[in-house]
Amino acid sequence: MNRILKKHSFKYLLTIILSILTSFLFSVFAIRLGKVIDVVVNKNSSLKDKILSCILIIFLWFVLSSIFSYVKSKYASDVIKDLKMHLYNSIGKKEISDYMSVSNEYYLNNLTKNIDFYNDNYLGPKCDIVSNIISAIVSVGTIFFINWKLGLSFVAVTLVTIILSQLPGVIMAKKTVKFSERNADNLKLINNNLSGFEQIKLLNLFNIFQNIFKKKDNDFENVRLEYMFASRFANTLGIFFSFFAQLACMSIGIWFVLQGNLTVGLLISSINLLNGVFSPVQEFAQNKNLMGTVKDIVKNFEDIMATDNEESLDIKLNDNVNSIAIKNLSMDFKDKHIFDNYNVNFESNKKYAIVGESGRGKSTLVKLIMKYYPSSSYSGEVLINETNINKIDTESLFNKIAYIQRNDFYVDGTIKDNIELYRNLKVQQGLYDQLKFTGDFLNKNIEDGSRNLVSTGEKQRIDILRFLVKDYDVLIFDEPTSNLDRETSKIIFDLIFKISNKIVIVITHTNDENTLNKFDEVIRL
Incomplete structure (x- = not known):
């Protein structure tokens, strides 16, 4: 002050x-x-x-x-x-x-x-x-x-x-x-x-x-x-x-x-x-x-501005992310034992499905990668390219890893504005086509009074496109098809399976064996 x-x-x-x-x-x-x-x-x-x-x-x-x-x-x-x-x-x-x-x-x-x-x-x-x-x-x-x-x-x-x-x-x-x-x-x-x-x-x-x-x-x-x-x-x-x-x-x-x-x-x-x-x-x-x-x-x-006065001494994540490793993870969450000396690895150019009943720690596992939890809340290590995540600068981490989840965040403007979010991006038309977004839909206004005109499936695809318009090394999808009809779910999974040369992690409740067999590895919690 x-x-x-x-x-x-x-x-x-x-x-x-x-x-x-x-x-x-x-x-x-x-x-x-x-x-x-x-x-x-x-x-x-x-x-x-x-x-x-x-x-x-x-x-x-x-x-x-x-x-x-x-x-x-x-x-x-x-x-x-x-x-x-x-x-x-x-x-x-x-x-x-x-x-x-x-x-x-x-x-x-x-x-x-x-x-x-x-x-x-x-x-x-x-x-x-x-x-x-x-x-x-x-x-x-x-x-x-x-x-x-x-x-x-x-x-x-x-x-x-x-x-x-x-x-x-x-x-x-x-x-x-x-x-x-x-x-x-x-x-x-x-x-x-x-x-x-x-x-x-x-x-x-x-x-x-x-x-x-x-x-x-x-x-x-x-x-x-x-x-x-x-x-x-x-x-x-x-x-x-x-x-x-x-x-x-x-x-x-x-x-x-x-x-x-x-x-x-x-x-x-x-x-x-x-x-x-x-x-x-x-x-x-x-x-x-x-x-x-x-x-x-x-x-x-x-107290709020204390962060503003701190200079970051963390390592910048400049190289491509080729590996993510979780080693010897033990964690209790809300008085519930979730992980006990758990280990898992994710490698580039592979797709992983994480499945399991609710409360088994699927979202918690990927949120650890995104630094949602302080190091004091768990034991073990989360490594990006063999570097402990707690030593990595957060902004550079978020520039390399996309965590895609459903949210209710809107800005006043068109659907296209809500995808680009003021970033002046040149979005490839192919992305819009894959997710079945027409020109008329992209120009639809969703200001305060008309947000209920956007369906759950449309909003879920907007959330996905907000990240796919940029190039990330790692894409983490948290329940991308929950509460969606079969046709919309197929559109989203088809898009995910076309992604290449990245680490792709999908948390899903699907029990469809044909879908799960398309992943390189299925991790069951």
Whole structure:
């Protein structure tokens, strides 16, 4: 985080400079306004000149304040954009095993709600808090210039106000953390219910899920209420202390006037300058409280971005993959013993079928090759070209080995767009022909409203083509014909058996001996 903030430090410095200038103009205006009052009382100089100078100062203050608002907004916007890119880049660098160790909602919450929190509760207040300090210092300094004894009295009252204004900060920080955590849980619940909408409707369970959601959402909204009240109460308490402080300072100022140490105009100037002290002091306390609420959020950001700071020392897989070996593999998965000192080899230009009942570890076996599991979760070795897979750079591994499975990932666009996925590929027409994709079908739109127009078989063929449009050394198909009719299954198997000069591994539930006999080896688990 510090690296990102440092990158944009110039704009932050510019906000400080603009704060100094606007605070200086505010103080000059306060003194000029006091002199206008003294002209009315004493009639010893030109009222017109004094008013014109006040108007000029007001105009300059407005211009500088507008520039300050833009620079502050630009600073926050640039930091947020940079932060999002770092977070997104860091997520992309994570191993699949690391990514899957937490829920999708964790990343979604940090890329959306928590970034909003960080913007509202840190970046804006960070600029404002410096502006508050500068405004208070310049205003107090000007009061000292008017009368140093008056200045000392005002400083004493201000310090007491600052101390009292810190009281709600701890409560507010706790409420913000609690709200952020509950928001993540609520987001997960909503996402899960929307994902399961079809099943919920088919089972006629909507009312039950609605009642569950209502109860949990009620708890969440109570937490939101606590958070909003804590935020507003902190502000109200600051105003409360500010009222008493202003009353105390007004009384002190009047006493100075009665003693003949201050003119009425300078008293008015001092009271105006108090607005440059107490309003900033009140905002300072509130902003400080807000900034204290993002500690856990920043920790989440830094945990995600830890990957971004790591330099990969892994071996690049540049040569063709000619062999994959799994040696002495032992693995327990979800309290179930799956592999015990298991060994298997895969060689180039051969096709392998992996068959077995559900839960026997077929997908687990190939996912080990794709580094889905950390090395700590199993014993034994997975070797690519006789190199341990844990020493191989993951991106280079994925450039050589394709793991083709069914998924529900779409982008808005045509079928062709969903196959190419922005890669600017020159796809051979023969591939489309083999999988029975016509020109009309490739140009069909599958944006949000029309995704249900793509059948299971069509989607499965889209998933396959996403990989076959590139040249891989190894092709792993995970249940490529599950839930498909005989004709579509034949299309896919015909395509697989035409592949040559590669390692081809197919996980399948098929019991058709004619199909299995076409493989070079059938591995039964």
